[in-house]
Amino acid sequence: MRNRFSSLSLSSYGSGWSANRRIAIGAAVVAVLLALAAIVALLTGGGNGHQAPDRAVPAPTGSPSSSEAAPKPSSGTGSVPKPPRIAEPVAYAKAAAQMLWSYDTRDTSRNQQLAGMRAWMTTETKYADWASVAGQVPDPVVWSRMADQDQHATAHITEGHYPGAFxxxxxxxxxxxxxxxIYVVTVNGTQQIAWKNGGAGAEERAVTLAVQCRPNHDCTLAAIAPSVTQ
Structure with missing residues (x-):
């Protein structure tokens, strides 16, 4: 079997958005290519689809609803690392990408994964697109199947840069x-995935993130951004 969850990324992200949200997103993404004032548009957009190693558990065909609430803090965060105290956009984006590409179903529940990811998000609701991040996690049934196979992954980041359009x-x-x-950063790296009975594989990864780095504050994650000009 093939796995499309290994990077916590679903190609159907955005399918649950309302019509008004789609209209707003479309208008904003066009504007961002004309002026930096519209760069917040990059907070919302499509996923980053890609293939994963053979024999791992496959991901679902649809992403969770954009209205899915963040898990309660009491659920813990399992193996998900805490957000680092970094004030430089590219460095933070690289750390966030490594977090997104790493998981361990052996000691982390789906709710814990979501709670850990939520801790990286900006608290400014005007700019936070939690749906684009939560939408990277498959449904409970698939997560359970992955846990049955002790599926886990780590990541090595090779580089991060500002896309040309930004x-x-x-x-x-x-x-x-x-x-x-809001800064838009494209990150590239390699993900290593493993499961029961010695199963393992590796593949190249790329993701474009929107991070918020206000002066004299640590950076936070705002969204999985569209893949604009690299």
Whole structure:
């Protein structure tokens, strides 16, 4: 069997959005290519689909509802690392990507995975797109099947950079970023996945993240962003 969950990424992300949300997202994403003032549009957008090693448990065909609430803090966070205290956008995005590409169903429940991921998010609800992050986690049935196989993954980050569209928008209007301090970063790396009976594999990964880094504050994760010009 093939696994599309190994990076916590679902190609059908966004299928549960309302019509108004889709309209707003579409308008904003177009605007971001014209001026940095619209860069917040990158907080919402499509997933990053990719293949995973053979024989691992497959992911579902649909993502969770965008209305799925964050798990209660009492559920714990299992093996999900705590967000680092980093004030530089690219460094934080690289750490966030490593978190997203790493999991361990042997000691972490689905709710714990969600709780751990939620801790990385910005608390500014105007800019936080929790649905784009929570939508990376498969439904409880698939998570249970993965746990039955002791499925777990680690990640090695090779590099992170600002996409060309973001750099151009920043150059065109350097002051526009001061409204939300949202930075768009593309991260590349390699994920290693393993399961019972010696099963293992590795593959290249890439994701575009929106992170918020206000002056004199640690960065936080805002969203899984669209894959714009690399």
């Amino acid at each position: 750099k151009q928008a920043l150059a065109d209007d350097p002051s526009a970023i001061t409204e939300a301090y």
